[in-house]
Amino acid sequence: MNKTILVTGGAGFIGSHVIRLLVNQYPKYQIVNLDKLTYAGNLENLTDIEKLPNYTFVKGDIVDRTFIVGLFEQYEFDAVIHLAAESHVDRSITNPMEFIETNIIGTVNLLHAAKQQWEEDYSDKLFYHVSTDEVYGTLGATGLFTETTAYDPRSPYSASKASSDHLVMAYYHTYGLPVVISNCSNNYGANQFPEKLIPLCINNIKHKKSLPIYGDGKYTRDWLWVEDHAIAINTIFHKGKHGETYNIGGHNEWKNIDLVHLLCDIMDEELKQEKGASRELITFIKDRPGHDRRYAIDATKVKNELDWVPSITFEEGLRATVKWYLQNEKWLNNVTSGNYQKYYQTQYTTPSK
Ligand code: NAD
Ligand code: TYD
Numbered sequence: 001m002n003k004t005i006l007v008t009g010g011a012g013f014i015g016s017h018v019i020r021l022l023v024n025q026y027p028k029y030q031i032v033n034l035d036k037l038t039y040a041g042n043l044e045n046l047t048d049i050e051k052l053p054n055y056t057f058v059k060g061d062i063v064d065r066t067f068i069v070g071l072f073e074q075y076e077f078d079a080v081i082h083l084a085a086e087s088h089v090d091r092s093i094t095n096p097m098e099f100i101e102t103n104i105i106g107t108v109n110l111l112h113a114a115k116q117q118w119e120e121d122y123s124d125k126l127f128y129h130v131s132t133d134e135v136y137g138t139l140g141a142t143g144l145f146t147e148t149t150a151y152d153p154r155s156p157y158s159a160s161k162a163s164s165d166h167l168v169m170a171y172y173h174t175y176g177l178p179v180v181i182s183n184c185s186n187n188y189g190a191n192q193f194p195e196k197l198i199p200l201c202i203n204n205i206k207h208k209k210s211l212p213i214y215g216d217g218k219y220t221r222d223w224l225w226v227e228d229h230a231i232a233i234n235t236i237f238h239k240g241k242h243g244e245t246y247n248i249g250g251h252n253e254w255k256n257i258d259l260v261h262l263l264c265d266i267m268d269e270e271l272k273q274e275k276g277a278s279r280e281l282i283t284f285i286k287d288r289p290g291h292d293r294r295y296a297i298d299a300t301k302v303k304n305e306l307d308w309v310p311s312i313t314f315e316e317g318l319r320a321t322v323k324w325y326l327q328n329e330k331w332l333n334n335v336t337s338g339n340y341q342k343y344y345q346t347q348y349t350t351p352s353k
Contacts, residue, residue: 008035011057012084015035016232018234019280021230027054033056033127035084043057057150069112072114079126086103131184132158134161168181179242182233186295189226205263211282219294225312225321232308233248250310270322
């Protein structure tokens with residue numbers, strides 16, 4: 001079936017993997033990637049598919065309501081997969097307002113435009129909101145987040161995502177807008193901006209810089225390979241039930257320090273250096289304020305109802321990720337030097353000769 005799908009935040013880490021999957025797997029879908037190209041948006045993530053006839057890039061800001069309404073009128077979208085967000089907890093601590101604007105106002109602008117465009121006939125329409133497990137707050141040593149765990153966000157990032165989730169459900173209950181939400185655990189893989197733990201450590205090991213571990217290093221996260229997240233999003237987009245939430249996770253809990261030890265050992269092997277060399281770079285530093293102790297997802301619902309499970313082990317995914325960063329030195333150098341921000345200028349605004 002033909003569909004025109006708006007994907008927001010498609011130049012970011014997860015969004016670029018979602019777009020690649022959709023344009024390759026569904027030639028009949030028109031995929032429109034709307035992205036503001038903040039520091040986290042990088043069109044170099046999509047060079048392999050940018051010329052495909054079913055892909056269009058639009059530069060724009062989801063906070064600009066007039067622009068968003070106009071975009072819906074222009075393209076008559078059948079569906080939205082909403083990933084655009086400010087996504088880094090540390091940045092939300094230093095600059096919460098951007099998180100409130102993009103993650104809350106931006107989401108309600110999209111909901112408003114979708115409702116306005118679709119309300120005469122909601123059939124075959126879908127608003128898919130991509131969210132995080134961080135909305136559930138923090139766990140003690142035991143227990144898992146399920147879809148019915150009460151929301152208890154504790155950082156400006158997670159509070160803004162929790163607000164956006166509530167607004168999505170409000171549009172479902174109040175206006176009947178067909179929606180679905182997924183809440184996923186920490187992702188890792190190719191194309192992640194090197195401010196997040198895994199690519200930051202890979203980049204620092206390469207440059208023999210210290211590996212900053214917050215607090216005692218025993219904070220725990222449940223890690224999922226980004227391509228498995230993209231497959232889960234595709235599955236939920238096609239098979240998920242309206243008004244439902246699905247938790248997505250890797251059944252893969254790691255204390256930060258244990259993860260960094262494993263990463264150091266893989267880096268030593270891949271760089272052919274003495275075992276233990278990278279571990280010497282580990283430095284414990286002052287903790288993140290309000291640091292959530294443990295996240296862990298119960299992904300039984302998406303497994304039982306939609307038949308999705310992660311496809312690879314963490315050791316496989318982490319090694320593949322290390323290899324990707326080492327083989328894509330230009331990508332990493334462009335990101336760390338800021339050069340990637342010139343790509344849009346040369347690729348999209350220079351007239352062809
Ligand atoms: P990212 O920071 O890598 O990418 C975000 C993208 O959104 C960027 O391309 C950026 O330019 C764009 N963007 C930001 N503000 C915008 C605006 N106002 N208008 C239009 N575009 C804008 O983030 P990510 O890690 O790919 O996360 C994508 C989504 O998945 C987010 O909603 C995040 O909350 C959610 N999520 C992320 C993780 C994770 O581990 N990274 C886990 C669960 C859920
Ligand atoms: P991060 O990748 O920022 O993801 P999130 O905060 O969304 O879980 O951090 C993952 C874990 O690693 C988290 O417990 C914070 C910790 N961390 C460090 O110890 N040092 C760092 O430099 C970073 C970026 C994160």
